[in-house]
Amino acid sequence: xxxxxxxxxxxxxxxxxxxxxxxxxxxxxxxxxxxxxxxxxxxxxxxxxxxxxxxxxxxxxxxxxxxxxxxxxxxxxxxxxxxxxxxxxxxxxxxxxxxxxxxxxxxxxxxxxxxxxxxxxxxxxxxxxxxxxxxxxxxxxxxxxxxxxxxxxxxxxxxxxxxxxxxxxxxxxxxxxxxxxxxxxxxxxxxxxxxxxxxxxxxxxxxxxxxxxxxxxxxxxxxxxxxxxxxxxxxxxxxxxxxxxxxxxxxxxxxxxxxxxxxxxxxxxxxxxxxxxxxxxxxxxxxxxxxxxxxxxxxxxxxxxxxxxxxxxxxxxxxxxxxxxxxxxxxxxxxxxxxxxxxxxxxxxxxx
Amino acid sequence: xxxxxxxxxxxxxxxxxxxxxxxxxxxxxxxxxxxxxxxxxxxxxxxxxxxxxxxxxxxxxxxxxxxxxxxxxxxxxxxxxxxxxxxxxxxxxxxxxxxxxxxxxxxxxxxxxxxxxxxxxxxxxxxxxxxxxxxxxxxxxxxxxxxxxxxxxxxxxxxxxxxxxxxxxxxxxxxxxxxxxxxxxxxxxxxxxxxxxxxxxxxxxxxxxxxxxxxxxxxxxxxxxxxxxxxxxxxxxxxxxxxxxxxxxxxxxxxxxxxxxxxxxxxxxxxxxxxxxxxxxxxxxxxxxxxxxxxxxxxxxxxxxxxxxxxxxx
Numbered sequence: 001x002x003x004x005x006x007x008x009x010x011x012x013x014x015x016x017x018x019x020x021x022x023x024x025x026x027x028x029x030x031x032x033x034x035x036x037x038x039x040x041x042x043x044x045x046x047x048x049x050x051x052x053x054x055x056x057x058x059x060x061x062x063x064x065x066x067x068x069x070x071x072x073x074x075x076x077x078x079x080x081x082x083x084x085x086x087x088x089x090x091x092x093x094x095x096x097x098x099x100x101x102x103x104x105x106x107x108x109x110x111x112x113x114x115x116x117x118x119x120x121x122x123x124x125x126x127x128x129x130x131x132x133x134x135x136x137x138x139x140x141x142x143x144x145x146x147x148x149x150x151x152x153x154x155x156x157x158x159x160x161x162x163x164x165x166x167x168x169x170x171x172x173x174x175x176x177x178x179x180x181x182x183x184x185x186x187x188x189x190x191x192x193x194x195x196x197x198x199x200x201x202x203x204x205x206x207x208x209x210x211x212x213x214x215x216x217x218x219x220x221x222x223x224x225x226x227x228x229x230x231x232x233x234x235x236x237x238x239x240x241x242x243x244x245x246x247x248x249x250x251x252x253x254x255x256x257x258x259x260x261x262x263x264x265x266x267x268x269x270x271x272x273x274x275x276x277x278x279x280x281x282x283x284x285x286x287x288x289x290x291x292x293x294x295x296x297x298x299x300x301x302x303x304x305x306x307x308x309x310x311x312x313x314x315x316x317x318x319x320x321x322x323x324x325x326x327x328x329x330x331x332x333x334x335x336x337x338x339x340x341x342x343x344x345x346x347x348x349x350x351x352x
Numbered sequence: 353x354x355x356x357x358x359x360x361x362x363x364x365x366x367x368x369x370x371x372x373x374x375x376x377x378x379x380x381x382x383x384x385x386x387x388x389x390x391x392x393x394x395x396x397x398x399x400x401x402x403x404x405x406x407x408x409x410x411x412x413x414x415x416x417x418x419x420x421x422x423x424x425x426x427x428x429x430x431x432x433x434x435x436x437x438x439x440x441x442x443x444x445x446x447x448x449x450x451x452x453x454x455x456x457x458x459x460x461x462x463x464x465x466x467x468x469x470x471x472x473x474x475x476x477x478x479x480x481x482x483x484x485x486x487x488x489x490x491x492x493x494x495x496x497x498x499x500x501x502x503x504x505x506x507x508x509x510x511x512x513x514x515x516x517x518x519x520x521x522x523x524x525x526x527x528x529x530x531x532x533x534x535x536x537x538x539x540x541x542x543x544x545x546x547x548x549x550x551x552x553x554x555x556x557x558x559x560x561x562x563x564x565x566x567x568x569x570x571x572x573x574x575x576x577x578x579x580x581x582x583x584x585x586x587x588x589x590x591x592x593x594x595x596x597x598x599x600x601x602x603x604x605x606x607x608x609x610x611x612x613x614x615x616x617x618x619x620x621x622x623x624x625x626x627x628x629x630x631x632x633x634x635x636x637x638x639x640x641x642x643x644x645x646x647x648x649x650x651x652x653x654x655x656x657x658x659x660x661x662x663x664x665x666x
Contacts, residue, residue, distance in 0.1 A: 005442070005443070005661070034460075034463060037467070038463075038467050086447055088447070088451065138640075138643070138644060142643075142644045144643045144644055145593075145643075145652075147392075147394075147447055148589060148590065148593060148643070149640060149643065151394075151586055151589070152586065152590055152636050152639060152640060153636075153640075154586075155583050155586065155587075155636055156633050156636045156637070158583075159629040159630070159632050159633045159636075160629070160633070161629075162629035163627050163629035163630050166627070166629065167627060281451070281454075281455060282455070284448070284451050284455075285451075285452070285455060288448060321462075321463050321466035321467055323459055323462040323463040323466055324459075324463055325459070326455070326458060326459025326460075326462060326463070327456065327459035327460050327463050328459075329455055329459065330398075330452060330453075330454075330455035330456025330457070330458070330459045330460070331456055333448070333451070333452040333455060333456070334434075334438065334449075334452040334453070334456055337438060337444050337445070337448060337449060337452060338438070338442065338444070341442055341443075341444055
């Protein structure tokens, strides 16, 4: 007897939708192992997790605040992966966006908010897009693997940021790697009183709708999908594959750049070395869990945010280290991968 | 400026180069084993962090440095077997599986560390490895102190370079590994168990990655910090490509990286105001340029990134 995988006939649509839900439930069940190992009471732990993330108005809005950058990086990954452009570089593109937002934001003091806010957004979007264009050009022109180049460029951008924060962008008189504060006019307005619910969250929701529109209602969205499914067939059908990949990269990198804009212009108001706790990498897991669909991606960003915010209060109440959030995130990606496989294949026992 | 052109400076620089290169050599050799069999292991960054963590905690609780190294190797093997389950046996995307392993292991390493030590104001430390002088060789001026008065793990890393080379190019196992990596269908035809070879290569490579991580917490430093690996896993991936999947050339890349890293540290130590971040970009740019110039030769193992399913030939 041995076990093999056999192709399934396609499953009905409602099961496809349920797969991420199932994956989340399996992940939460598996998370009981590290929680138990940390001596946490299971019911209390999960209760404090969800109460901490969703229990009060303020906590719920904080969860929205954290979901915004994850939605942007998740959309960045989802948009790129759909065209099989393996953009693992959202982290670097986020940093590029943050640097551009900080740079323009610092100097935007003389502008009215109606001009300064769009300016930092455009600067951040363009910077992220330009940074993502490098792996796209290397892929299309020189056939260099996009995974490796986009990944390496994360560190290049991190060091560029380090250079700037210890040099030209450092706050005068400070020995810390920290930029001057950006102008008041360039800061995202807070939209709901007694919270940090800011403009960036609305922008993230708008980005989700725009990506959905591009994907399903435009010729470009159709072409990107065709390139993702089979680049050779797409080229044979008259699609300029290189141009599609480059445009995909620009939009994907721009979305990641917007995550950096939000963190700079709505949360920290300075550029800092630790402006991103790995949102770019989490975005990959967010996109996979969302099945590369814009709405799914936004929902899974919200789920990741629930875990991140909830882990704080779980830790306070039960003493389980907050890093449980990172464990759950990583686990959800692995579980989702296996779940996706099981929608396409079934495990079959074969007699030798 | 005079202090730069002294023998003491040179000796210190070369010795530091060896130490900075060592974890990357472990990582690069581990990754070469995996990739030569056809599996890109992007879990390396997380595996190295788990190795750094388990190595440190094991030594902290037992007092034995070598037990720490063994624990790190064991952890690397376990995580690589998870990678093998996903990317080899289930045939899932190597990219996404690897990223998943890295995300998961990174979280787990920090979680277990916190669990074990809590959050004290001063992180706990271990008595790290001390340097061992090689008899005779260590008394050669400059070279002796730089190359032959090092940690045992440094010697092991440098001995592993020819060992992996011989394994790949001069043994029948190496031939099997390379065949599996280049053409799994041909390998299967001649009776090689493709998935088993890939699993073993991942496991052996994972052990090396784990030890590379442990070097950071047991020799290079004496404590575990969350950013202790700090991208060295990704650098190793770059060095594999830079070295054209050859252990000797990959290790040479790691030495160049170690040299630049050591140089910026030494110059900073002398009070020079070097923009060290710009220095540290050089190895990445070097790799990117190498990627572009080499890409036409297409020297990556042909079977890389492709899961092997016998029934889905071609």
